[in-house]
């Protein structure tokens with residue numbers, strides 16, 4: 001049982017809110033949903049869509065749809081080839097013209113007076129979406145009461161009257177469908193039914209990261225808006241009083257990361273979030289964190305680059321940037337969660353690691369993971385906060401006879417770190433190379449010893465905290481899809497397709513991207529059969545990193561860099577083609593979507 | 608309370624003999640000592656430049672940040688623990704050049720910091736290029752044919768940007784410096800003290816004697832620091848008098864709630880002591896259902 005529903009219109013029509021409501025209605029029926037928004041970088045106009053794939057256990061969107069709600073003409077054009085055979089289209093002929101047969105004779109064209117039903121029932125134009133939700137639910141055979149529940153809770157704050165009106169309008173769409181399209185409903189074979197009553201969350205990657213950070217003891221969050229990281233800021237800002245967190249919007253990203261470094265120096269857990277452009281501005285401070293050994297956590301939500309590029313689309317092309325940003329050689333930890341639980345868990349973990357190793361930690365997501373909604377079980381609050389070797393006022397007093405050695409050379413490279421307020425801990429931290437007591441050093445041996453001390457932390461990281469990439473599926477698979485971060489669910493779904501067609505495919509997913517345990521990785525790679533690297537970038541950055549650190553070369557590379565993430569069926573289809581060619585085809589395959597439309601212009605590309 | 612001696616580290620200052628930084632730091636330590644501010648509860652954040660080493664010579668907590676970024680780290684420290692006395696220091700290039708965005712926004716934000724700018728009208732540490740406060744026409748290593756840009760007016764900008772404590776002192780007058788530092792440290796809000804000082808090595812124009820002949824004290828001229836219009840006028844006097852009269856002292860002072868005062872989260876005490884709101888966070892999970 002699986003159903004893919006999509007709604008499209010222009011920015012400002014409330015596409016996102018409608019999609020989210022629908023996601024919740026599905027999730028409450030014991031189903032699993034992925035809510036995937038697409039939108040260009042503008043505030044009004046353009047083509048905005050929200051797609052929901054719903055089933056028993058789904059982890060990524062697919063390209064095609066069973067039922068598409070077209071609120072404007074571009075949605076028709078953009079989706080002419082994107083509806084499954086015998087699928088259906090809901091539209092309102094008073095606003096959108098569709099020629100019979102435009103989608104093919106097999107499709108049901110359902111003209112529903114969305115605008116009229118909204119206004120006749122006392123709503124305004126924007127509520128045509130609610131009519132469409134009701135009509136959609138009727139057509140797919142789902143339970144309208146679940147939608148009513150969600151509407152009631154969403155609008156509860158606005159009073160019973162608003163709730164009643166929304167419910168009435170959703171009902172109007174639902175009933176219109178039942179009365180006018182009975183025959184079409186009966187011959188429409190795709191259905192989705194409620195499974196059970198369920199209480200699961202519907203959450204995006206950024207919200208999961210924000211919650212994970214809060215649960216991990218985040219107390220100060222400083223940031224500058226940049227898509228697709230901004231919703232972390234928005235969520236924390238909205239919750240700052242409840243969670244007792246200071247959310248500080250700064251004048252730029254330099255200040256954002258600097259405030260976080262200052263707060264961490266003073267002993268308060270602090271983090272920032274940004275995308276590539278802002279991370280570029282933070283680069284110098286990344287080194288400041290490393291040299292001064294002041295913890296800092298950066299949530300880096302990637303979008304296509306270089307420069308401003310495609311602000312609202314996705315790419316995984318900042319891995320090497322995250323690994324190498326800032327001058328000099330220093331250690332940092334780079335993590336890339338792959339699903340909502342991992343976003344939550346690793347956001348908290350990042351704060352722990354930053355404190356424990358006194359260095360910068362970067363958590364990589366991307367537009368796809370950060371802004372896509374998934375149903376998932378409630379998070380487990382069991383987050384243990386570990387501050388490492390931080391010294392606070394309530395601990396054993398420090399001796400007062402000598403200048404405190406903030407950068408004491410230790411076996412594990414980590415030195416105890418008193419925070420301001422601790423008597424006897426007075427010292428200077430900073431950007432200059434130093435002696436153990438923090439004073440500037442231009443002695444070669446001291447310089448080298450300090451480089452070694454900072455680098456030495458890698459041993460404990462690998463021994464105590466590193467996590468090997470996880471292998472999902474049969475150990476003896478004939479082929480392994482290798483991916484990182486956001487592409488976990490996508491690769492798992494691709495493997496599922498391939499396995500259902502008789503292949504034996506598993507998935508190797510990396511969260512811990514740096515540092516890497518070369519020895520154990522080499523062992524693991526030797527056990528794999530044929531390997532296909534799946535990366536949302538042009539140069540297969542993880543393959544480069546694995547070659548450098550573990551001498552590994554994948555057999556094939558599947559790459560996509562057109563602004564969208566992979567769709568599972570694209571991976572499956574390319575793997576099948578490779579197999580058909582008896583694995584003798586090209587080693588590097590670029591997957592590009594040839595849809596001839598432009599989301600910004602919301603029209604056909606004619607250039 | 609810490610004595611000047613206790614506030615002095617054993618590190619040998621690397622400033623040129625005769626540099627204004629010596630007097631400046633003596634005055635600052637004097638101010639801290641007289642105000643009885645404990646050294647372990649003081650954080651001095653410096654930028655990069657000759658002033659950058661300031662955090663090494665004072666026996667408080669110190670943080671040597673990046674060039675232009677002392678106010679930013681200092682702001683993070685203060686928001687994290689507003690029980691601390693937080694001082695930011697930097698040069699004129701540091702604060703008015705590379706860090707100018709932070710400088711500008713600090714005034715409207717009004718976080719309770721004392722910001723001391725070592726204003727020697729030159730880039731000292733990098734051996735003598737023009738700075739934002741170098742005079743028009745001034746010859747430096749980077750402007751050998753004369754500086755084509757107008758001098759930056761930090762005081763006027765500070766007042767216009769919403770500054771609540773705007774002062775200028777001359778590094779040649781220790782007693783006055785200490786007095787103004789004390790007022791700045793006691794001011795609730797962001798306090799700017801621009802310190803006019805020669806660079807004995809690279810600034811051949813604005814020497815000790817040059818300043819000495821021109822500076823006068825606003826206190827003795829009957830200036831009312833609550834009068835914003837008068838403060839603005841005084842801020843322009845240096846230029847309008849064609850450098851014949853340079854006022855020093857507190858130009859402008861205003862009581863306005865600080866950023867911390869207006870943050871409801873901080874009403875119960877410094878952020879550092881706050882617990883994780885686990886129950887609230889768990890409750891928030893429900894809102895996603």
Ligand SMILES: Cc1ncc(C[n+]2csc(CCOP(=O)(O)OP(=O)(O)O)c2C)c(N)n1
Pocket residue numbers: 655656657658659674697698699700701702725727729730731732733738
């Ligand atoms: C990002 C960056 N750019 C340039 C420098 C080099 N630099 C160090 S100090 C300085 C200028 C110092 O001038 P000022 O701030 O006036 O301080 P002074 O030395 O005069 O006290 C420069 C350009 C640097 N450290 N970092």
Ligand SMILES: [Mg+2]
Pocket residue numbers: 656698699700725726727728729730731738
């Ligand atoms: Mg200077």
